[in-house]
């Protein structure tokens with residue numbers, strides 16, 4: 131079913147981000163884990179978070195089962211709570227429920243946002259991958275997502291990607307909807323500016339932080355500088 135832009139009345143979502151004057155908040159950093167980690171990663175993350183503000187952390191581990199992810203997650207989730215960073219689980223509604231995560235990120239093949247809402251309740255943040263599709267984003271909004279994610283904006287070695295939106299999809303979205311949008315894919319401190327300018331509410335980044343020559347904390351500090359202009 132086609133959705134008309136004018137039909138949508140979306141909740142602001144992603145937890146009270148709009149102030150009393152309805153001003154759109156500044157762009158924030160949404161950190162994504164490396165695809166594989168060891169138990170020592172919690173210390174790496176702690177040091178990284180010292181580099182600057184991070185709004186959310188997504189545990190995105192590939193190639194291991196939910197039980198193994200749950201074991202690795204425990205200290206990381208505690209660290210995130212201590213640092214006031216939203217802890218988001220990738221891919222699995224069931225794991226997000228089991229861990230009591232702050233949110234879940236769902237790709238187009240990972241489950242349905244409506245079902246996630248029923249299972250996880252009203253206060254858990256639900257994000258949905260929308261690639262380069264305005265239609266998918268409006269569908270996700272209608273289904274009750276708390277944010278929509280567009281990408282991949284730049285070449286990335288973290289994941290094989292097929293879709294390459296133009297930054298204008300971010301300005302289109304933010305002009306029409308309050309629901310926050312996330313930009314993802316190959317984002318670095320050096321190429322972030324057009325996405326921030328186009329209105330991204332969050333920059334989701336992985337490789338540019340974990341593989342940074344100067345280390346993760348310096349990379350996060352550099353993102354903060356890029357975001358603030």
Ligand SMILES: Cc1ncc(COP(=O)(O)OP(=O)(O)O)c(N)n1
Nearest residue numbers: 220235236237238259279312314334
């Ligand atoms: C914030 C954010 N945006 C997009 C994705 C990608 O999700 P998906 O398409 O399900 O791909 P995988 O991450 O599961 O490989 C994401 N994880 N986070």
Ligand SMILES: Cc1nc(C(=O)O)sc1CCOP(=O)(O)O
Nearest residue numbers: 281282286288315316335336337
């Ligand atoms: C997990 C993911 N999803 C993408 C999408 O386009 O939906 S791009 C991507 C990889 C993000 O990592 P990096 O910052 O290292 O490119």
Ligand SMILES: [Mg+2]
Nearest residue numbers: 221236237240
């Ligand atoms: Mg997924």
